[in-house]
Amino acid sequence: MNFTPYHAKFLSYELTRQLPANSLGKFTASLQDAQVDLNPHQVDAALFAFQSPLSQGAILADEVGLGKTIEAGIILSQQWAERKRRLLIITPANLRKQWNQELADKFFLPSIILESKSFNYEIRKGNLNPFSRHDEIVICSYPFAKTKAPYIEQTKWDLIIIDEAHRLRNVYKPSNKISNAIKDATRNYKKVLLTATPLQNSILELYGLVSIIDDYVFGDIKSFKSQYSRNLEEEDYLELRNRIQPVIHRTLRRQVLEYINYTDRIAIVEEFIPTDEETELYVGVSLYLQRDKLYALPNSQRQLMTLILRKLLASSSYAIYGTLDTLVKKLEAILKKQEGTDLLDELDEDYETADEVADEWFEEDESEEDELFYSEEDLENIKAEIEDLKKFRSLAYTIRKNSKAEHLFVALEKGFAELARLGANKKALIFTESRRTQEYLYNTLEARGYKDKVMLFNGMNNDRKSKEIYKNWLKENKGTDKITGSVTADKRAALVDYFKNEATIMIATEAAAEGINLQFCSLIVNYDLPWNPQRIEQRIGRCHRYGQKHDVVVINFLNKKNAADVRVYELLDEKFQLFNGVFGASDEVLGAIGNGVDFEKRIAQIYQDCRSPEEIQSAFDSLRDELKPEIDERMKSVKSTLLENFDDEVREKLRTNQDETLRFLSRFEDNLWKVTQFFLKDFANFNSDYSFSLNRNPFPGEEIHSGPYMILKSSEGKKKSSIEVPDDTNIYRVGHKLAQRILDTCKQNTTEEKEIIFDYTASQNKIAYLEKFIGQTGVMQVSSLSIHSFDQEDYLLVACYTEEGEVLDSEMAARLFSLQGSEGNFVAIDEEYKKTLSEIIFAEKQKIISENAERNRDFFDTEMDKLDQWADDMKISLEKEIKDLDAEIRLKKSEAKKILNLENKVAAQREIKDLEKKRNEKRQVLFSAQDEIDERKDNLLNDIESRLNQKIEEKELFTINWKLI
Structure with a gap:
């Protein structure tokens, strides 16, 4: 391939530049770097979170099953790439490991789970704030965030992700301690909230969640209630919708069916009767x-x-x-x-x-x-x-033989028969809540028909077979990036690979429900069934997830002799609909029960309090009646009006975004491939399928593995998840340290004034605009431009014109570097030519600076409108209190006239005087509050103003003579 150091330098700058917040290409590097498929609704959501540098964050509220974790991962990858690495994830305790694993597996991002044990260890080591880290994303649970709120508050976070954020929706109630502690601790930092249920039972929940992002979207709770808590007209909802639109983004499952296929869930109940x-x-x-x-x-x-x-x-x-x-x-x-x-x-x-x-x-x-x-x-x-x-x-x-275990063989036969009918792999994932039961089932299955086909997965993974699997995996993957160096992560990866390639049955404790992808398996056996619906959903989600090709069979065991067990299953199946359908429990259902713990406690209390079958039936009847997972029709209508956009409009936007993002991504991958081929020509052998074999390390100071590498190339109709990567192959991506070193080195290339010959006829790319310049020569200058105002934006300025003086369009001139090329002789470029090039560069620079300033003005105007509305809200609240007092005074005066007893009449007048005094004080408060509101507004304006000043850096990369043949 004909490719010059000038090509390499230009494309290296192009591959590493930071794009504006509104550009669809902003996340191209993050998408290429991650091991995730391109789904336009996820890119759209991530762009929404970055839409304004003045924004305090966003609520990403896509329906269940659309991958809000992936959206957050794209956002975190972008922050990481921009070296904004003080990042925090607050999540339910049972999702901590899942986040930890998904960040590592899909986004190659390091993270640490902070809980009491690891936190205290850091303190003992002398780290006075274990939350303050530069090299790892911090993950912690809700309760832990509450107890360590002072540490969180004093850490200068670049971004905080809050998962399952509907748990905080009652933050407007002072009694909600965890929600208020987390809100106060994170008040000064940008946040992204993830929830499928931003609005469940009351419009006040929306107020609560929005206030966590930004206290200035609405006034206080009193003003919000006075404006939006009564029976509203259509125009009131539309006004409220306009106010929350900059903060909340929601996509529905029906809007993405064009490019995401969902499989079904099939439930089987295995009933058993215990022995005496x-x-x-x-x-x-x-x-x-x-x-x-x-x-x-x-x-x-x-x-x-x-x-x-x-x-x-x-x-x-x-x-x-x-x-x-x-x-x-x-x-x-x-x-x-x-x-x-x-x-x-x-x-x-x-x-x-x-x-x-x-x-x-x-x-x-x-x-x-x-x-x-x-x-x-x-x-x-x-x-x-x-x-x-x-x-x-x-x-x-x-009791050496358990009735339940005897029925496991029957259940597996039924399940495997169903898999055969579906054409799915003969693999079963059996969940138990006990490691002793796990060991018992392993020995029983090994002894009766499944010898050498069973494996264990738990929190320790230190049994003999697991150690052997891990040892062999290390040997097979020696010298590849699959080995992370973390024994826990590597052992988990080894066991998953073994289950995929060798074993028929994996017996797992709850550890397997956290953070591993088992979509190659489509039979789940709930040998022990949790009472928390969200834990069940998490288990099924290991297999029933995006990328699953087959319907998923879910087998549940049921003790027919236990009345309470029967009623629990009935609730989970019929009320929560966990085991059938395309999506399992809906977002309304899971949102209605909060974190599932309260439901779990209610079940535990019934088992504890009830002694007779009649008491059990009565208690479960009451619980069933209390549960209201079905959101009422009025709230459905409100939710639709406030949070949903027209399906056709959304689909068209997503279709357009997908095409454009695919083009960005394809060009990005091609450019990375070209630069890599150029740099490693003496170090590697390249194949035509975006793979190469590195024979020796070009950077001896870095730990870079030799052997096979592959770019997971995205294309229309081809997903990354469908690409088979051989076990010994390293995934090559822009964030890989080999790619990073190559790009950094190429950016430093010495590029003196020379002639560069671009070969249009030998190139596969057909660019109609350039065809008319074939046979012509000219001069070109390339500079890099960085603008630092609210955010950093990087540009490549290209000035190019022919010997006849015709100026080429800047964007089209840049496309010359997509053609093959070769170096000619050294050419001293005339000073007059250079002066003209400088003038073109200056004009390009001014155009970009002007566009940047215009965008900043729009951001500023949006923020000002929000502040004006907030100030109006605050005044409404105070004025309403005065109005209410006026009404109360009028009522009291009217009642006082009817009092005959003089003593009572005096007492009534005294009460009226006290109310009038209170009203006068409120009026004074209103005047003071207006001053305070104006002062707070000024402070915010000053803050924005200080960040508005543009800092501009410009650097000439090279000047060349060019020839197009």
């Missing part, structure tokens, strides 16, 4: 857990511990045996006056989500203190409790 021994064990332990006083469980966590024990009891006799043994040892330690281990830590060894559940339940946990001293009567009671626990333990030990 299993029933005896269940009833005995259940009655034990219902006792008023238990010494084995700490008072401060009684509700939480009871939930966990009930889940282990329902899982298997092996799971509950180990737990009963732990409880016996704890009580025996009390009698021996020894310090026992922390029960939650012990349970977490088996029930791996114990710490996460504790984190989620922490706000509402019992405040009762644990006992430190025991009376003689207590000690006698403890001895009796030990004897009871030993009986249950002995009974559990004698």
Whole structure:
């Protein structure tokens, strides 16, 4: 390929420049760098979040299943590329690992989960603010963000992502402690909120979420209520829609069906009846857990511990045996006056989500203190409790065969038959909530028909087979970028690869529901079923996700002898619709239950309080009636008016955006490929399919692997996710350190004045505009321009004209570098020519500066309109209070005239005087408030003004003589 250092320099600057906020090409580098498919609605949402540099953020509210995490990932990648790396993600506890893994797998972004253990470790190391990091994105849970709010507040964040943000929608209520703590801690930083349900039950929720982004969109809650809380007319909703449009972006599933295919969910219920021994064990332990006083469980966590024990009891006799043994040892330690281990830590060894559940339940946990001293009567009671626990333990030990496990073989046969009918891979993902049950099922399946076809996946992954799989994976992938150096991440990747290529069955604890992509599997078996609907949705989402080619079969186990279990399943299936249909639980349903923890607590309370089948039925009937996942018709209409755009309009926009973004991306990938070929011509062998083999490292100081590399090239009708990447191949992308070093080096190329011959006839690109210049010569100058005002924007200025003096269009002249070319001789360019080139460059520069200033003026005007509206809102609120007081005074005066008793009449007049005094004070407050509003407005204007000043940097890259042949 004919390609010059001038081509390489020009394209390297083009590949690394920062585009304006309104350009569809802004995210091209991030999209190429990420291992995600191009979906125009996600690019559109990411662009929306960046639409104004003065914006305080956005609410991305696409419906469930459209990939809001991907949208956030694109935004985070862009921030990272711009070296804005103080980034925070606040998310539900059970989604922390998923974020951590998706950022690594899809966007190659490093992140750290901060929780008590890692936070305290950092403090011990001398890091006084563990949130302050430059090399990792920080991920933490909602409760942790609340408890560490002062640390978050003092960290200068570039961007904060808040996932499942509908949890904060009641922030306008002072009683909502977590929401208000997070709002206050993040007030000064740009935020992107992710939620499918920005509006559920009340229009005030919209006010709450918008206020988290920007307190200046609306006035206070009183003014908002006075304007929008009554029965509104159509024009009121349209006014409100106009006010929230700069903040909220929403796409619906029906608007993207052209380019996203969704598969269905097929539910199978596997019913079983436990044996008499299993029933005896269940009833005995259940009655034990219902006792008023238990010494084995700490008072401060009684509700939480009871939930966990009930889940282990329902899982298997092996799971509950180990737990009963732990409880016996704890009580025996009390009698021996020894310090026992922390029960939650012990349970977490088996029930791996114990710490996460504790984190989620922490706000509402019992405040009762644990006992430190025991009376003689207590000690006698403890001895009796030990004897009871030993009986249950002995009974559990004698039950070697579980009815539920026997039905697993029947369930798998049904599931595999359904997969064969669908033409899907014969693979099953079995979920259990207990590691002991996991081990029991592994041994049972290995012994009966599935030898060497079963594997485990849990939070530790330290069993013999997992270690062997990991060891072999390291050997196979030696010298590739697939090995990250993180043992946890690499082991997870190894196990997923093994499941994909070798195993038939993966038995997983909840750890597998967090952050791994198993779309090659389409059979999920809920051996143990969580009570939290969002955890179930998370499990199914490992397989039933974008890119799944087959319908997904979901098998659920149901104990027909347990009335409570039957009613729980009925709610999850019929009320929440988790197991059937294209999308599972709708956004309205999941939004209605908040984080699912309250629902889980209600179920736990029914198991704890109800003793007879009649009590159980009555309690579940009440719960079913209370649940209102179906949003009422009026709110549906309001939601549609405020948040949704016309389908045809959206589809047309997305179709146009897709075509344009694909062109940007294709050109970007081609340019990266050309520069790489040029630079590595002596270091690598190149193939025609955008792959090459690096024979030796061109940058010895960097750790860069030799061997095969591949660009995952996007094209129309071809998705990145469908490209098969051999195990030993490194994914080559603009963010890879090899590409970064190549581009940096090419930007430093020495490019003296020379003749460059561009060969139009040998190039595949056909550019009609350039054809008329074939055979002509001329001069060209290329400069880089950077404008720093609200944001940085980079441009390449191209001045080009022929010997006859005809000036080429700047954009078309730049296309010369898409043609093949070769270097001619050194040519000293005439000073007169250079002067003309400088004049053209100057004109181009002024045009760009003017456009930038015009955009900034528009941003400024938008911000001013918002501030004016906010000021009006604040005045409305105060004026309403005065008006209400006036009305109350008139009423009191009228009532006072009717009073006959003089003493009462005087008292009434005194009350009226107090109200008049209060009204006068309110009037004074109104005047003061108007001054304060104006002052706050001035402060904001000063801040904007200081950022408006443009700082301009210009640098000449090269000047050449050109010839087009």
